[in-house]
Amino acid sequence: MRFKKAILLLLVMLLSCGLLLGCGSDKEVQTEKDKVPQELVIGIGRDFYDGPETGNFLHPSTGVWESLTYPGEDLEPVKQLATKITADNTNKVWTVILREGVKFHDDSSLNADAVVKSVMRLKNNPKLDGYNTFPNLDKVEAVDDKTVKFTFNRPEPGFAAKVAGKGCPIFSIKSFDEQGKVTHPYGTGPFKFENYKKGEELVITRNDNYWGKKAKLEKVTFKTVSDPSTRLAALTTGEIDAIVDVGGVLPEQASTIKDDKNMVLLTQPVTTSHYIIFNNKKEPFKDKNLRKAVSLSLDRKQLVDKVLSGYGDPADTIYTPLAKKWVTKGLWKTDKAKAKELAKVDKTQKVELVVNAALANRWPYKSIAEILQSELKAFNLDVEIKMGGGGGGLRVIH
CATH class of the missing domain: 3.90.76.10 (Dipeptide-binding Protein; Domain 1)
Incomplete structure (x- = not known):
């Protein structure tokens, strides 16, 4: 299954007017004292510093x-x-x-x-x-x-x-150092890497010599706030100015933001796809028909409407629909009757559903897992939900 994205951009309205739209007109004369610092503190649910042992060192959003x-x-x-x-x-x-x-x-x-x-x-x-x-x-x-x-x-x-x-x-x-490793990410982008405190914040500053359109912001601080409730509370109290990240705001938080006159909620499609991986080397999912049955039984639109509050798209493939050249629509339609015909599980079997705990603070995976747990009872599958982290989750599957 694939979802479009929950919320991409969330800004405190009054602050965003000053920071993103600039201050005053060309005719106005401002003193240094009057100028509003072009700085933004953004709350994110992860760390944008990937480090020298990764290909990109810093997340491309920087x-x-x-x-x-x-x-x-x-x-x-x-x-x-x-x-x-x-x-x-x-x-x-x-x-x-x-x-x-x-x-x-x-x-x-x-x-x-x-x-x-x-x-x-x-x-x-x-x-x-x-x-x-x-x-x-x-x-x-x-x-x-x-x-x-x-x-x-x-x-x-x-x-x-x-x-x-x-x-x-x-x-x-x-x-690069003498061994060919990147020790400092000198790039060509509109922002420069300034400082990093592990698990706390990443600071970037404007590149005034950028070859393209110059950034309006002089400084951006990405604060890592893992818990989604704490993230939203930090925005409400003014500890941070914005939440700008894929999955930065959970769908159930959208109504709270909309009801607050001091905040504005903006959305934008992204390429993130969400899907389930079957372990087809072990029972019961060695059975191709059972895998088909599970897929046919899932009402993807209902998941998007109910769990994601409409902030997403039902999936046709693991590819994002933004890649229009490569996506075929209508491949998997909900068909519970066909699913029951295909499913041949005579007695109850225990199944583990591993949820990536590292991503659960940015996506409602736990809620979706519980819906799947209930749905699969119809196939005599007793689902146990386990929380795993990143690669650890894959090790549990194997």
Whole structure:
């Protein structure tokens, strides 16, 4: 099943007018004393600092680093640090021309050597290549200061999409130590990494030398507030100015926000998909028909309407519907009668449903799990809900 997203953007109304829309008109003269600090404190339910042992170091929402392309409308790639991307007739060799006039946060210029260094970091460390961008890369080379050539051992027709976003973060040469590890994320984005306190906050500041449209905010502090009730309370008391994150506000909190005249609730579709993974190596889900029966029995629209208060879309596949080019609609429709025909569980069997506890503070997984627990009784499945964390949850499944 897949849901669109609960709430993306939540701002205190009066504060947002001052911070995001600016202060006064061009005709007004302001003294330093009158100026409103262009700073924002954002509450998030997770940590945006991923660290040097990850491909991107910082979450892309920080705006610190950029890639050769980024996912645009319908998730089709749009050129970012690249201005031209071409392939030979085999789709094995790709040539990238880099944007002129781009500076890293350490004041060095974007060049082919920095791209090669960033790419080889992922190629040489597969665990950092979380999007599996470069396993088939034979070599990457700097043709000249602004030209990079990629050679693959098989056709890569989706190259421009694969190097978008997390697929290929670009860092400056000075970001790397002698072992080729990124120790400081000098990117090219509209914000610079300033400070990090583990489990508490991440601070970014405006990049005044940004090659594109300058950010209005001078400083943004991302405060990690794991508990959703505490997060909303912090917003209500003014401890934070906004909640801006996928799943940052739970659906059941939306009405509280709407009823508060000092807050405004904004939503936006995102690419997040939510789904159940069956362990088909063990009984009872080795039975393909039982897996089909469970899927047919689920009323995805009802889950979205009741549990998510309408803040989502019923899923057709694990792919987001924003990727219109790749999604087929209407694959799974609720059919409880067909589900009963397919399900052949003669006696009650115990089943464990593992919920990712690390994400349960941002998504109503527990509520959904309890609905599934009730639904699957019709198939003689006695469901026990277990809370697991991230990779730990996958270990429980295996």
